[in-house]
Amino acid sequence: QKEVEQNSGPLSVPEGAIASLNCTYSDRGSQSFFWYRQYSGKSPELIMSIYSNGDKEDGRFTAQLNKASQYVSLLIRDSQPSDSATYLCASRGGGGADGLTFGKGTHLIIQP
Amino acid sequence: EAGVAQSPRYKIIEKRQSVAFWCNPISGHATLYWYQQILGQGPKLLIQFQNNGVVDDSQLPKDRFSAERLKGVDSTLKIQPAKLEDSAVYLCASSRTLSPLHFGNGTRLTVT
Numbered sequence: 001q002k003e004v005e006q007n008s009g010p011l012s013v014p015e016g017a018i019a020s021l022n023c024t025y026s027d028r029g030s031q032s033f034f035w036y037r038q039y040s041g042k043s044p045e046l047i048m049s050i051y052s053n054g055d056k057e058d059g060r061f062t063a064q065l066n067k068a069s070q071y072v073s074l075l076i077r078d079s080q081p082s083d084s085a086t087y088l089c090a091s092r093g094g095g096g097a098d099g100l101t102f103g104k105g106t107h108l109i110i111q112p
Numbered sequence: 113e114a115g116v117a118q119s120p121r122y123k124i125i126e127k128r129q130s131v132a133f134w135c136n137p138i139s140g141h142a143t144l145y146w147y148q149q150i151l152g153q154g155p156k157l158l159i160q161f162q163n164n165g166v167v168d169d170s171q172l173p174k175d176r177f178s179a180e181r182l183k184g185v186d187s188t189l190k191i192q193p194a195k196l197e198d199s200a201v202y203l204c205a206s207s208r209t210l211s212p213l214h215f216g217n218g219t220r221l222t223v224t
Contacts, residue, residue, distance in 0.1 A: 102154030
């Protein structure tokens with residue numbers, strides 16, 4: 001069974017610092033990976049997608065993928081209080097059924 | 113472009129009653145997903161449609177849950193009869209093939 005593991009937190013980070021979120025996945029056939037942000041009572045919102053090994057940067061966000069270690073991470077630079085949310089890591093397999101498998105999410109708190 | 117539309121936003125029912133949720137995906141998105149998100153957990157895929165065909169329903173409790181996507185556009189998810197453990201947010205999402213998922217606002221179901 002495909003699994004995505006995340007530390008549920010809460011992860012507390014001072015404002016302006018770098019927040020580092022991590023996840024691991026069990027399915028070696030997974031081809032693409034996503035980070036979603038979910039505010040309390042809201043639906044998940046796509047932050048980043050990453051498909052190949054290495055880093056991908058978008059503004060204050062950097063996603064990192066290491067397929068050999070089955071490890072995905074998200075770095076948030078210059079953390080702001082508005083970044084406080086639950087961050088969901090998700091993987092997608094390479095077969096015809098391309099639904100995402102989500103982790104439980106990491107609750108991030110940015111302290112002003 | 114208009115987002116994924118879901119209704120109702122909230123629903124409270126007693127156990128053993130039935131309930132139905134509706135979803136209208138983003139125009140042009142062939143793939144539609146229904147996810148269940150229990151409080152404190154990540155979304156779990158219930159069923160995935162490609163146009164009006166089912167791609168993956170391996171985690172759908174078929175003794176009580178059913179879903180259809182007539183004409184490859186709108187979709188309905190039904191629960192009959194509901195159990196207490198069905199209390200959750202039901203998220204509909206859509207995507208172009210192998211593209212990131214876009215979520216609707218969800219339906220929060222409370223079973224008493």
